[in-house]
Amino acid sequence: MGEDVEKLKQRLPLLDYLRQQNWVARTTGHGSEFVGLCPLHSETRPSFYVNARKNLFYCHGCGQGGDLLRFVQLSRQLSFRQSLAYLQQHEAAPPADPVAVLEQAAAFYQQQLHRYPEALFYLKQRGLYDPAAIQELRIGYAPGGSLRRHLTVQGYSCALLQHLGLLNSRGCDAFYRRIIFPCCQGGRVINLYGRSITAAVAHRFLPSPKGGLYAWEQVQQCPEVILVEGLFDYAVLWQTGFRHVACSLGTHLNTCQFRQLCDRPRTVYLTFDADANGSGQQASQRLAQRLRTQGIATRRVLLPEGHDPNSFFVQGGDAGQFQALLEAAQS
Numbered sequence: 001m002g003e004d005v006e007k008l009k010q011r012l013p014l015l016d017y018l019r020q021q022n023w024v025a026r027t028t029g030h031g032s033e034f035v036g037l038c039p040l041h042s043e044t045r046p047s048f049y050v051n052a053r054k055n056l057f058y059c060h061g062c063g064q065g066g067d068l069l070r071f072v073q074l075s076r077q078l079s080f081r082q083s084l085a086y087l088q089q090h091e092a093a094p095p096a097d098p099v100a101v102l103e104q105a106a107a108f109y110q111q112q113l114h115r116y117p118e119a120l121f122y123l124k125q126r127g128l129y130d131p132a133a134i135q136e137l138r139i140g141y142a143p144g145g146s147l148r149r150h151l152t153v154q155g156y157s158c159a160l161l162q163h164l165g166l167l168n169s170r171g172c173d174a175f176y177r178r179i180i181f182p183c184c185q186g187g188r189v190i191n192l193y194g195r196s197i198t199a200a201v202a203h204r205f206l207p208s209p210k211g212g213l214y215a216w217e218q219v220q221q222c223p224e225v226i227l228v229e230g231l232f233d234y235a236v237l238w239q240t241g242f243r244h245v246a247c248s249l250g251t252h253l254n255t256c257q258f259r260q261l262c263d264r265p266r267t268v269y270l271t272f273d274a275d276a277n278g279s280g281q282q283a284s285q286r287l288a289q290r291l292r293t294q295g296i297a298t299r300r301v302l303l304p305e306g307h308d309p310n311s312f313f314v315q316g317g318d319a320g321q322f323q324a325l326l327e328a329a330q331s
């Protein structure tokens with residue numbers, strides 16, 4: 001074991017490890033010595049010294065010192081054995097590419113879904129019950145309190161996870177009791193949408209850009225596209241067999257989303273919510289006008305009052321009835 005430790009310390013110098021953890025340092029001018037703020041205690045003046053030649057650290061503020069293993073023990077509150085295992089895993093882990101991290105998070109949430117009956121119950125209430133559709137859309141569940149461990153064991157730093165918004169400022173999982181939809185572009189996960197299964201703050205994305213229309217790549221060649229505003233609308237339509245659907249993730253389209261709809265002649269079926277206050281329909285009218293000025297044909301699909309496509313299917317609507325609404329849609 002002693003030999004393993006020595007080899008590991010040679011392969012992964014303390015200074016390199018600290019820099020991977022975003023430690024910022026400057027040289028002291030004394031040989032191979034560096035100084036920066038101490039990662040082990042809170043301070044405003046740098047008192048954490050690293051001797052790169054000896055591969056050791058010492059902090060004049062908190063009095064801690066030692067080698068890489070000691071640093072990992074202190075910074076992650078692990079035993080010597082756990083620290084060694086952590087570092088071996090850390091070495092094997094791929095470099096931290098944000099897309100890879102989101103991919104890992106999405107896969108983890110997907111695995112959790114089937115372990116939490118409350119998550120499946122919520123999906124059922126929202127009209128989603130087909131395991132194949134749930135799998136194809138990579139829908140997952142964030143129970144809260146377990147993503148951090150899953151990702152840090154793989155060597156991803158808490159700083160990176162916080163930067164991506166997967167952890168909050170206190171270092172806890174940011175998504176808690178939420179159904180998760182990965183948003184992809186070019187086959188890569190670029191954001192995660194979380195819908196709370198309890199009443200608290202219903203919608204959330206990670207701070208990364210939302211990108212273009214959800215599922216655009218599958219429909220961009222279609223001469224007719226159904227546009228919905230919510231991911232649950234999208235999911236029930238997909239489950240029912242409607243595949244020429246894209247989702248704008250809200251009624252306000254960003255520039256990229258608007259350009260996508262206008263990139264070739266097509267007919268867009270605007271299927272926004274029929275809210276009692278009319279806001280969905282007003283947004284739909286405004287968007288129809290803007291699209292028409294770009295030469296895009298539009299049809300406004302009128303759902304029964306108070307309904308969105310999701311609730312339409314939840315309350316017993318079927319594919320034939322929805323098709324009839326599309327055919328009756330006004331230009």
Ligand SMILES: [Zn+2]
Pocket residue numbers: 038039040041048059060061062063064
């Ligand atoms: Zn210190």
